[in-house]
Amino acid sequence: MFDALSSKLDVAFKKLSRRGVLRPADVKNGLREIRIALLEADVHYKVVKDFIRRVEEKAVGEDVLKSLTPAQQIIKIVRDEMLDVLGAPAPVNSDTSPTVILLVGLQGAGKTTAAAKLAKKFKKEGLKPFLVAADLQRPAAVDQLEQLARDIDVGIYATKETKNVLNTVQKGIEAGRKNFAKIIIVDTAGRLQIDRSLMEELVLIKKKVSPRETLLVADAMAGQDAVNVAAGFHDQIGIDGVIFTKVDSDARGGALLSLRMVTGTPIKFVGVGEKSDDLEAFQPERMVSRILGMGDVLTLIEKAEEQFSDEEARDMEEKFLKAQFTLEDFMKQIKMIKKMGSLSSLVKMIPGMPRDMDVDESQLIRVESIIQSMTPRERRYPAIIKASRKKRIAAGSGRSVAEVNQLLRQYEVSKKMMKKMGKGGLKGNVPGLF
Amino acid sequence: MATIFEKYEKGLEKTRKGVFAAFIQKIKGPGLPDETFFQEVEELLLEADLGFRTVAQVIETARQKLRSGQTPEEAFHHALLGLLSPSGRYLNLKGEDRPVLLFVGVNGVGKTTTVAKVALRLKEEGMRPLIAAGDTFRAAGSAQMQVWGTKIGVDVVAKPPGHDPAALVYEAIDSADQNGYNALLIDTAGRMHTKKGLMDEIGKIKRIIEKKSGTKPAETLLVVDATTGQNALRQAEIFHDALELTGLILTKVDGSSKGGIVFSLESLYNVPVKLIGMGEGVHHLEMFDPRKFVEALFS
Numbered sequence: 001m002f003d004a005l006s007s008k009l010d011v012a013f014k015k016l017s018r019r020g021v022l023r024p025a026d027v028k029n030g031l032r033e034i035r036i037a038l039l040e041a042d043v044h045y046k047v048v049k050d051f052i053r054r055v056e057e058k059a060v061g062e063d064v065l066k067s068l069t070p071a072q073q074i075i076k077i078v079r080d081e082m083l084d085v086l087g088a089p090a091p092v093n094s095d096t097s098p099t100v101i102l103l104v105g106l107q108g109a110g111k112t113t114a115a116a117k118l119a120k121k122f123k124k125e126g127l128k129p130f131l132v133a134a135d136l137q138r139p140a141a142v143d144q145l146e147q148l149a150r151d152i153d154v155g156i157y158a159t160k161e162t163k164n165v166l167n168t169v170q171k172g173i174e175a176g177r178k179n180f181a182k183i184i185i186v187d188t189a190g191r192l193q194i195d196r197s198l199m200e201e202l203v204l205i206k207k208k209v210s211p212r213e214t215l216l217v218a219d220a221m222a223g224q225d226a227v228n229v230a231a232g233f234h235d236q237i238g239i240d241g242v243i244f245t246k247v248d249s250d251a252r253g254g255a256l257l258s259l260r261m262v263t264g265t266p267i268k269f270v271g272v273g274e275k276s277d278d279l280e281a282f283q284p285e286r287m288v289s290r291i292l293g294m295g296d297v298l299t300l301i302e303k304a305e306e307q308f309s310d311e312e313a314r315d316m317e318e319k320f321l322k323a324q325f326t327l328e329d330f331m332k333q334i335k336m337i338k339k340m341g342s343l344s345s346l347v348k349m350i351p352g353m354p355r356d357m358d359v360d361e362s363q364l365i366r367v368e369s370i371i372q373s374m375t376p377r378e379r380r381y382p383a384i385i386k387a388s389r390k391k392r393i394a395a396g397s398g399r400s401v402a403e404v405n406q407l408l409r410q411y412e413v414s415k416k417m418m419k420k421m422g423k424g425g426l427k428g429n430v431p432g433l434f
Numbered sequence: 435m436a437t438i439f440e441k442y443e444k445g446l447e448k449t450r451k452g453v454f455a456a457f458i459q460k461i462k463g464p465g466l467p468d469e470t471f472f473q474e475v476e477e478l479l480l481e482a483d484l485g486f487r488t489v490a491q492v493i494e495t496a497r498q499k500l501r502s503g504q505t506p507e508e509a510f511h512h513a514l515l516g517l518l519s520p521s522g523r524y525l526n527l528k529g530e531d532r533p534v535l536l537f538v539g540v541n542g543v544g545k546t547t548t549v550a551k552v553a554l555r556l557k558e559e560g561m562r563p564l565i566a567a568g569d570t571f572r573a574a575g576s577a578q579m580q581v582w583g584t585k586i587g588v589d590v591v592a593k594p595p596g597h598d599p600a601a602l603v604y605e606a607i608d609s610a611d612q613n614g615y616n617a618l619l620i621d622t623a624g625r626m627h628t629k630k631g632l633m634d635e636i637g638k639i640k641r642i643i644e645k646k647s648g649t650k651p652a653e654t655l656l657v658v659d660a661t662t663g664q665n666a667l668r669q670a671e672i673f674h675d676a677l678e679l680t681g682l683i684l685t686k687v688d689g690s691s692k693g694g695i696v697f698s699l700e701s702l703y704n705v706p707v708k709l710i711g712m713g714e715g716v717h718h719l720e721m722f723d724p725r726k727f728v729e730a731l732f733s
Contacts, residue, residue, distance in 0.1 A: 036486050039480060039485075039486045040485070040486055040664050041664070042483075042663030042664055042665070044481070045477050045480040045481055106661065106686075107542075107544070107686065107714075108541070108542030108543060108544060108659060108686075109542060110541065110542055137714070138578070139577075139578045139581035139582055139585070140574040140577035140578035140580075140581050141574075141578075143573070143574035143577045143578075144572065144573045144574035144575075144577070144578070145573075146574075147573035147574055147595070148573050151573070192688070192690070193690070194690050219542065219659075219661070219662075221540070221659075221662050221663060221665040221666075222661055222662065222663055223483040223661060223662055223663025223664070223666075223691065223695065224480070224481045224482070224483050224663065224691075224692075225483070225661050225690055225691040225692070226661075226663075228690045229661075229690075232690075246540070246541065246542070246626070248626055248628065248629075249540065249626050249627070249628055249665060249668075250627075250628045250665065250668055251663070251664075251665035251668075252664075252665075254663070255663065274541070274571070274572075
């Protein structure tokens with residue numbers, strides 16, 4: 001999902017990973033990549049400009065954290081800034097009885113689907129929802145919401161008798177009240193923010209029914225114009241939050257950053273599929289990784305930091321450089337990695353790795369059992385392991401001689417690779433298996 | 435009667451009055467371009483959704499042309515035009531007894547509305563089109579198509595929700611041939627290009643058309659929302675891989691969005707935009723003319 005960008009940032013990583021301090025020139029180079037990344041993620045160019053300036057101010061002259069490379073440090077600053085902009089996730093306010101929620105947005109943003117999803121979510125929470133079909137523009141939009149309401153078994157006010165939207169909304173809310181609904185969700189027709197008369201219609205509706213929440217439904221695939229859309233809706237009718245839809249696409253969703261910058265209102269939910277359950281709470285961390293296209297690389301860094309003490313890491317690094325890495329160290333690593341969580345969850349955090357890659361966890365256990373069946377001397381000097389020792393180790397670990405051979409071969413290969421890596425800055429990276 | 439060109443100009447008016455207005459002013463302004471000028475042009479093009487890479491390419495080409503003595507207006511005009519596909523932009527309707535037009539795209543781009551607009555156009559040109567309401571997934575997807583059918587006076591083959599769309603297409607082809615229709619337009623459910631199952635399904639639908647007709651669909655058209663950002667490139671890439679697109683239809687050009695993604699789409703995949711949808715009105719559909727598109731940006 002995030003592959004395209006993460007590989008680009010990996011290049012930026014590489015350009016920076018061999019430097020020791022955050023010098024202005026390094027920062028500029030790194031930020032150029034991040035600027036491109038943000039633009040390609042559809043963040044509005046003005047937002048990008050502003051954002052990059054903020055990051056640059058913070059980054060230059062910054063002390064590099066011991067455990068991070070300069071590139072990682074810059075990305076960390078970028079992430080922190082972005083989290084700051086995106087703000088904390090906010091729930092939909094449901095403190096009035098009933099709570100009226102008005103959904104607005106462009107054509108095709110996914111308002112009708114979002115209405116049904118919201119209704120289902122509240123229903124699950126035990127808050128009785130009710131739907132009002134007020135999209136009288138699009139052919140069969142009323143049918144669509146009626147059918148969805150039937151599917152999720154939620155009450156609905158729907159009429160095809162009239163084209164009077166305000167009247168429909170008022171009657172719908174009244175019907176919801178009579179139904180003892182706690183949450184009344186009003187679906188409206190899609191409209192352009194520059195369509196005067198349709199925007200005035202919304203202003204009027206808002207004035208007459210004073211919804212507790214007016215939510216802008218916006219498409220994750222939106223381009224630069226998202227800024228104008230958000231500003232248009234916010235300035236004319238005032239919105240209280242955003243539902244970001246179609247996040248199940250592979251769009252990087254930079255529009256979210258623009259939306260948030262322009263409206264200053266919280267992001268309430270994200271839509272992640274066509275089914276009525278596909279609505280999730282907004283998770284800023286995840287969105288940041290997505291906009292940057294980086295997987296959860298920072299989570300990985302953090303986890304590694306927690307598990308490898310500085311001393312251990314230094315010690316390991318020295319061994320790498322001198323290629324004195326023994327099977328004992330190999331096993332230490334396996335233990336550390338196991339402490340960090342399941343292998344497959346770790347792999348998922350690495351940018352560029354396929355999300356659905358299968359990792360054979362049992363292989364680690366196998367390797368561990370083989371090493372455990374060796375004597376300390378064998379672990380330190382694997383070269384002495386010949387046929388009869390192999391047989392004993394195989395018997396002791398319940399593995400075949402072939403598997404013992406395979407492990408020894410792997411060990412030799414890794415050792416050679418380490419030699420090649422030579423003086424490359426290993427600090428902050430997870431050594432060994434990756 | 436408003437000519438096609440007038441309508442076209444009107445649809446693009448907002449585009450022109452928006453970001454590109456400033457862009458054009460820059461180009462026509464006095465003096466030789468300096469670096470600030472290029473930086474500003476870059477920003478203007480970025481805001482029009484041309485995308486970072488394409489913008490860089492346009493500016494590079496324009497620089498070369500400026501060096502060779504062209505005026506800024508000519509230079510950018512040519513740089514932009516040069517990105518667009520040289521392929522023909524007419525819908526392929528001739529040379530076959532009963533052309534099949536397959537409409538595909540992600541959710542919410544306006545496929546159903548576009549199918550209705552194209553069907554009406556064909557009808558007005560004297561053809562006898564039939565519509566297959568292939569969106570049997572979205573609640574009331576077929577109902578929406580049927581309402582349109584009644585409105586524009588074009589027959590629609592529809593099935594209840596959940597019906598296998600491939601089977602529906604199969605029946606629709608039979609129906610078209612048996613009842614003397616001379617064009618078949620197939621609406622399909624919106625599908626995220628990231629969902630493999632749904633992409634397989636559309637592949638199957640296309641294969642059924644091929645088997646049944648003994649030939650490829652006359653047109654396999656990807657409907658793209660003009661407000662889409664860079665993700666349009668991914669959509670085109672994956673749909674093109676799966677279906678061999680013959681054209682693009684750009685919808686919602688009446689917005690404040692710039693439709694600049696067209697330049698990247700065409701230069702990358704060499705699939706021409708054939709039609710642009712410029713409003714909710716059923717007649718708001720025009721041929722895409724690159725020269726006018728670029729000229730309109732400059733006029």
